[in-house]
Amino acid sequence: MKRMKTKDGAWLQYFTLGEGVPIYLFHPPALGAAVFAEQKPLATRNKLVALNARGHGLSEVGQLPLTIQRWAEDISEVAIVEDDSSVILCGYSYGGLPAIEFALSYPNRTKALILIGGFPVVDTLLLEREFQLGVYASTHHWQSLMAYVLSHSHTKHHKTRKKIQATVRSVRSDVLRTWYAAGKQMDFTSRLHQLQIPVLLIYGVHDRYVQGYQLSFYEKINKGEVHTAYIDDVGHQVPTRRSHELNHVIQQFTRRFV
Numbered sequence: 001m002k003r004m005k006t007k008d009g010a011w012l013q014y015f016t017l018g019e020g021v022p023i024y025l026f027h028p029p030a031l032g033a034a035v036f037a038e039q040k041p042l043a044t045r046n047k048l049v050a051l052n053a054r055g056h057g058l059s060e061v062g063q064l065p066l067t068i069q070r071w072a073e074d075i076s077e078v079a080i081v082e083d084d085s086s087v088i089l090c091g092y093s094y095g096g097l098p099a100i101e102f103a104l105s106y107p108n109r110t111k112a113l114i115l116i117g118g119f120p121v122v123d124t125l126l127l128e129r130e131f132q133l134g135v136y137a138s139t140h141h142w143q144s145l146m147a148y149v150l151s152h153s154h155t156k157h158h159k160t161r162k163k164i165q166a167t168v169r170s171v172r173s174d175v176l177r178t179w180y181a182a183g184k185q186m187d188f189t190s191r192l193h194q195l196q197i198p199v200l201l202i203y204g205v206h207d208r209y210v211q212g213y214q215l216s217f218y219e220k221i222n223k224g225e226v227h228t229a230y231i232d233d234v235g236h237q238v239p240t241r242r243s244h245e246l247n248h249v250i251q252q253f254t255r256r257f258v
Helices: 033-044 068-081 093-105 125-139 143-154 158-170 173-184 211-220 243-257
Strands: 002-005 011-017 022-026 047-051 087-092 110-116 199-204 226-231
Touching: 002 068, 011 033, 011 068, 022 033, 022 068, 022 093, 033 047, 033 158, 033 243, 047 068, 068 093, 087 093, 087 243, 093 110, 110 243, 125 143, 125 173, 143 158, 199 211, 199 243, 211 226, 226 243
Parallel strands: 022 047, 022 087, 087 110, 110 199, 199 226
Antiparallel strands: 002 011, 011 047
């Protein structure tokens, strides 16, 4: 575990493992960096960097508004501290939003973009309901229930469950609501054409929430490559439920950047 003080004075917690071309991991709200515990095998070829976003784990909230842009800027500061001039971005679910923001804001520092169950905007009934459920649970201070549900739905590994539960419980209700609201406000569809880097979309075969969004990426991105990989026998929880298959896909994609 490492800690870094941002320009505005907030201390942020992040984790690094391995050496090589850096892959920066972006988590969904509540879950924190713990959700990437099963991606450690990637560190045999790459340097992994996973930040706990503001308000998660030991990362302080700070005095600045919690926005997707702020999240991308925090990652930028981490990359500077780590002396990583060019990185591969990997966002899981909602984590794809700050990953896309980073890619658009710092194109010269982005090698590629990997989105696991990612989406550029929240505009479908199913996804909107998922966000509403998160807001409702946080409004009623159901962190303990959320910790149990999220950890058990993601993995059977006891150690990883404990880490996820600890992170979920660490997030204040108001902070969680703010992060959900920040994600709901974003719409990258009109800016996707600015991406000129290789993009890898990864979906669980049974993920009914976000598969349809891949059309937006293919239709809007015309200057960069777009690839899609499907992971069998899983829905949305690809990083933990099908980690071996996911890691293999990521390793194959990132070899070109060595």
